[in-house]
Amino acid sequence: MKSIVIGQYLPGQSFLYKIDPRTKLVAMLFLLVSIFLLNTIVLQLISFGVVLTILMLGKLSLRRIMRGLRPIFVLMIFTFVFQIAINTAGVPLIPSGYETMHLSPFSLGAALVWTVLWRIGVKTLRVRFWLFLAWVLGLYAIFHFIDIGPLWGTFDFQVYSEGVRMSVFVILRLMIVLTLSTVLTLTTKPTDLTQAMESFMRPLRVIGLNSDEFALIISISLRYIPTILDEANKIMLAQASRGADFTEGKLKDKIRQVVSLLVPMFIIAFKRSEDLADAMESRNFVPGKPRTRIHELKFGAWDLIALLFVAATFATSLVIAL
């Protein structure tokens, strides 16, 4: 719980930081649409190259981006494995009878033992990803090579061309989309992002939606997420020292313990919001009144370049797609 970081803004100097957040949002939108228009692996590879170039020009470290992608990595591997195993469209890639898998009491037993070992490994070691890979490869080896004992049947291990194509394609697309959005959050402050959203929502005033207030709500909630997490942690420690161990105990005890965590959290949150309201009012904040800003958003030369680039990309992918 301690390691949760909301908003991963990383201060920097490159051109990505000089672009107006509004431009960045629009650019992101159009780049994402262009990527979904391109539907062959080669085109996706090219756009991945383009994204990497942007990263290099923007002096963002690739390792930093990869670190942000790590939680999704497991998902990608699962997608990859299941696409290959389940997708049966297209041509079979392996001649039949070449990769025969054996179903026997021995191979099934070995698979069971292997699975149990994998679960134990996940519990004790911290390298889940590699263990999962080892498990999949191990299962393959077990069914392929253990052919002793009474054979209940055999089946062919088969990989189809469409499965391979789709899995590579999906992973490439995921990588591009995630890298792009990471670039946006790495180089833009959350407050700048909300300000950009606010200015886009301004036309909605016609239907009675006040974008100022909406932006304020978002930035206040973003601001208080770490504070409230920190408080939750303290409350947890305080109740743990009264014997509320949140890791052990029966369900009935657990419910009581969760209540002992939630009630102080709500009370502290309400108290905090009252204090904040007082503090804002004492600095003459009036809801709905127009306010000035310290940092006004301005369009510059970089915005023009960025918009031209995005327009060119979008046009190209449109032409290719149609």
Place this chain on the structure above:
Amino acid sequence: MGIRFEHVSYHYVGNAKRPYEAIRDINLDIDAKDEFIALVGHTGSGKSTLAQHMNALVFPAEGTVRLFGATITAKRNKKIKYNDLRRKVGLVFQFPEYQLFEETVEKDVLFGPLNFHVPLEEAKERALRAIRLVGLDETYLKRNPFNLSGGEKKRVSIAGILALDPQILVLDEPTSGLDPLGKIQMMELFESIRRETGKTIIVITHDMDLVYRYATRVLVLEKGSLVFDGSPDRLFRRSKLEDWHLDYPQTIRVLKKVKETFGWNLDVYQPTCEEAFAELKKAVTK
């Protein structure tokens, strides 16, 4: 048997490139009997972190903590019942708001004992005793803890830990936010608990007057290191307390000034006002 720290370090992992070192290389021995320990130090010197190690709420990043025979290291050991250790070492947090949650004071004080499976009847008896110990009466048991004043909330939160009947009582700034009289009452309460039950009391405080008056032993933390461990008398006889962001107690300051101004022969090291006054009287009548 008590608490023993062996080369204990702990750091908080944050956004910054280097983790923040809260305490480093602490070696410490605390007896479970009859000590009144004051833990002092500058804000952010690691006092609270050290206190949270004392009942295994946080595990040391390096080194070991021995709590009543159990060895606490960085890794969670399934054989150790951490909950039992928290019953032996009661830790009261600084802000009562972090732990009060029931609709009556009695239920809130009962929360701890019931978590440790104390029978309801006995737990109720303990709650009554605890609430009287902290200087409130039984009419408080039926009141809503959220309608109490700050000082009363503080007392209720201390009663919640006292009802666990711990062998060592650790209090994180129990006197902050109390009026001068409340502070004295609170410290008198801890002192009487120590006298009557022989429990060890550990108090985190910034108030040097209270330290000098009540503590039998002082631990000084400075930037996460334990720089002093000894009697308050030895501490206040040192000359360079400012280096540790500490101050001298009022009695010493006043007597020193008197000694300087009038050139009287005074023993300035008097822990209480009464003793300081007696010393002055002696000098005047001489």
